[in-house]
Amino acid sequence: MHPRNVWQALSRPGYALSAWPWRSAGYLLTGTLTGVVLLVGIVLSAVAGGVLALALVGLPLLLCTVLAGIPVAALERLRLRLVDPEPAPDPHEPPGDPGLRAWLTTRLRERATWREFGHALLFAGLLWPVDALALAVGLLCPLTVVATPVLLAVFGEAKVLKVWLVTGWPAAFGFALLGLVLLVLGAYLLGVVAGARAGLTRLLIAPREADLGARVVELARSRVRLVDAFEAERRRIERDLHDGAQVRLVALTMTLGLARLDAPPGPLADQLAKAHEEAGTALAELRELIHGIHPKVLADYGLEAAVTDAADRSAVPVDVDLELSGRLSQAVEAAAYFVVCEALANVGRHSGASRAEVSGGHRDGRLFLLVRDDGRGGARAGAGSGLTGLADRVSVLDGRLTLSSPPGGPTLLRVEIPCEPAS
Amino acid sequence: MRVDRPLRVVLAEDSVLLRDGLVGLLGRCGHEVVAAVGDAEALVTAVGEHAPDVVVTDVRMPPGFQDEGLHAAVRLREERPTLPVLVLSQYVQRRYAAELLDSGDGTGVGYLLKDRVGQVEEFVEALGEVADGGTVVDPEVVRQLLRRRRDPLERLTPREREVLALIAQGRSNGAIARELVVSEAAVGKHISGILMKLDLPPADETHRRVLAVLAYLRA
Numbered sequence: 001m002h003p004r005n006v007w008q009a010l011s012r013p014g015y016a017l018s019a020w021p022w023r024s025a026g027y028l029l030t031g032t033l034t035g036v037v038l039l040v041g042i043v044l045s046a047v048a049g050g051v052l053a054l055a056l057v058g059l060p061l062l063l064c065t066v067l068a069g070i071p072v073a074a075l076e077r078l079r080l081r082l083v084d085p086e087p088a089p090d091p092h093e094p095p096g097d098p099g100l101r102a103w104l105t106t107r108l109r110e111r112a113t114w115r116e117f118g119h120a121l122l123f124a125g126l127l128w129p130v131d132a133l134a135l136a137v138g139l140l141c142p143l144t145v146v147a148t149p150v151l152l153a154v155f156g157e158a159k160v161l162k163v164w165l166v167t168g169w170p171a172a173f174g175f176a177l178l179g180l181v182l183l184v185l186g187a188y189l190l191g192v193v194a195g196a197r198a199g200l201t202r203l204l205i206a207p208r209e210a211d212l213g214a215r216v217v218e219l220a221r222s223r224v225r226l227v228d229a230f231e232a233e234r235r236r237i238e239r240d241l242h243d244g245a246q247v248r249l250v251a252l253t254m255t256l257g258l259a260r261l262d263a264p265p266g267p268l269a270d271q272l273a274k275a276h277e278e279a280g281t282a283l284a285e286l287r288e289l290i291h292g293i294h295p296k297v298l299a300d301y302g303l304e305a306a307v308t309d310a311a312d313r314s315a316v317p318v319d320v321d322l323e324l325s326g327r328l329s330q331a332v333e334a335a336a337y338f339v340v341c342e343a344l345a346n347v348g349r350h351s352g353a354s355r356a357e358v359s360g361g362h363r364d365g366r367l368f369l370l371v372r373d374d375g376r377g378g379a380r381a382g383a384g385s386g387l388t389g390l391a392d393r394v395s396v397l398d399g400r401l402t403l404s405s406p407p408g409g410p411t412l413l414r415v416e417i418p419c420e421p422a423s
Numbered sequence: 424m425r426v427d428r429p430l431r432v433v434l435a436e437d438s439v440l441l442r443d444g445l446v447g448l449l450g451r452c453g454h455e456v457v458a459a460v461g462d463a464e465a466l467v468t469a470v471g472e473h474a475p476d477v478v479v480t481d482v483r484m485p486p487g488f489q490d491e492g493l494h495a496a497v498r499l500r501e502e503r504p505t506l507p508v509l510v511l512s513q514y515v516q517r518r519y520a521a522e523l524l525d526s527g528d529g530t531g532v533g534y535l536l537k538d539r540v541g542q543v544e545e546f547v548e549a550l551g552e553v554a555d556g557g558t559v560v561d562p563e564v565v566r567q568l569l570r571r572r573r574d575p576l577e578r579l580t581p582r583e584r585e586v587l588a589l590i591a592q593g594r595s596n597g598a599i600a601r602e603l604v605v606s607e608a609a610v611g612k613h614i615s616g617i618l619m620k621l622d623l624p625p626a627d628e629t630h631r632r633v634l635a636v637l638a639y640l641r642a
Contacts, residue, residue: 254441
């Protein structure tokens with residue numbers, strides 16, 4: 001198995017002959033070069049910005065200095081691959097709105113931006129000299145020692161590491177051998193420094209596990225909040241229609257009914273009768289509409305009664321065999337109820353079934369629901385089906401919705417939602 | 424409109440608009456609303472005070488706007504099993520109707536959609552029926568139940584089911600005969616068929632009709 005990073009490579013035999021020492025050297029070399037450029041850049045822009053800040057024009061420059069940490073970190077993540085190929089994702093979040101202003105406020109609010117700025121300062125001030133030192137000790141010095149015989153041949157004498165004067169060939173080749181040993185030791189030194197350096201960099205500029213975890217939790221929460229808000233809005237609309245429009249329409253039909261009693265037979269009575277009928281139809285339609293938005297029986301009596309009620313309304317005869325020990329949470333009841341309604345509507349519309357069955361119960365901390373019909377099958381939960389949205393709602397509650405509908409039937413819809421009885 | 428006898432009514436309805444409308448409507452038809460209240464607690468108190476001939480109440484009422492009115496009605500009938508109660512609901516719901524019919528001995532109760540108050544004559548007729556100990560269930564609930572062809576109703580013929588539906592709506596034998604354009608004797612024959620198939624032993628005729636309706640609702 002190939003080592004996954006320089007640390008793993010260091011513990012394997014044959015490290016010194018592998019590509020890893022050279023990758024480490026490359027990492028440290030590019031680090032040194034970047035560090036020098038960065039130091040010059042930061043010092044220049046900070047000084048210029050600081051001086052010009054007196055005239056306010058320097059402030060954007062100082063801002064740029066802070067934000068310089070971002071491209072530097074991006075480059076570092078790229079360089080990291082030399083010694084640690086595991087991807088280091090970008091810790092920044094996309095700004096909520098388009099435009100420079102939104103981008104700036106998002107970035108300046110993020111902890112990652114400031115961590116990256118700190119990293120850039122550390123890099124420019126401390127890290128690159130360490131890179132350079134490690135390169136000198138781990139690579140350049142052993143190389144010059146190895147090169148002793150060459151130097152002797154060229155200059156007639158060689159001063160190894162500016163300490164030992166070598167004039168004879170035996171000593172020169174002795175130093176060359178020592179140099180090879182040092183080169184191997186240097187390879188390990190380079191690996192250790194590069195590995196430590198990469199670890200520190202990853203710590204500073206890659207998103208932390210905790211951050212990622214927090215973001216996932218936050219996402220899940222925001223989805224739950226959205227569904228809750230949706231549910232609350234449904235109930236509000238239902239209440240508004242019920243207490244407003246429905247009451248007025250009932251009062252209207254009542255008034256029209258009384259007026260009809262008083263009206264003498266004739267065209268006026270006919271008109272009144274027509275108006276009365278229309279108002280009655282409007283009332284019936286409104287009642288169905290309100291029921292579809294949020295059935296009262298679900299709130300008052302819970303899932304079992306609401307499913308029985310939905311079965312009563314179904315065009316296809318439905319057997320209900322549902323056993324729940326108590327009420328479930330509002331969100332679970334609503335999701336389960338609307339799944340059953342949608343399933344029964346599909347049975348009525350598409351399946352050609354002569355009979356359907358809704359069964360289920362609460363077992364092992366889970367609500368199970370099964371909607372089965374004896375229709376022709378071939379149903380899909382894909383595009384255009386109301387089931388997709390319901391599957392999403394079920395998944396928000398950590399539940400699952402599965403559909404099995406081979407051509408020729410039978411169609412089987414299964415819902416499973418983890419939940420505890422509320423009472 | 425013909426009114427057999429003027430009734431003393433206690434009315435509970437939280438919407439002022441409908442309450443005033445119903446008071447006017449009942450007054451117009453010769454009945455007297457002795458108390459018109461806006462919540463379930465006041466309803467129970469008013470019934471204690473006035474001992475009315477019949478109670479008319481909404482299902483959804485303050486403070487919770489759930490089924491307070493219905494529960495108040497059920498509670499009232501536990502204390503006074505013969506108190507006639509007509510519940511008005513904005514929903515067609517078998518569950519509400521069943522809870523009401525289970526209270527007391529199932530006689531003198533009605534469950535109607537609010538829409539029906541617009542059909543003034545039918546509404547007042549139903550009120551009279553309930554006050555006289557009859558059982559009235561909204562045709563809409565009945566229609567829903569007819570779709571469910573399950574035991575014990577499976578044994579009934581379509582005609583018998585039709586007759587049972589009309590019984591549930593509070594019709595007399597004569598009214599049923601007129602509606603179905605058959606003789607009253609034929610209606611009687613259908614009814615005894617229904618009672619036999621639903622396993623209701625011969626007893627007081629009115630009471631058995633109620634039991635048949637209950638069997639129908641619980642099916």
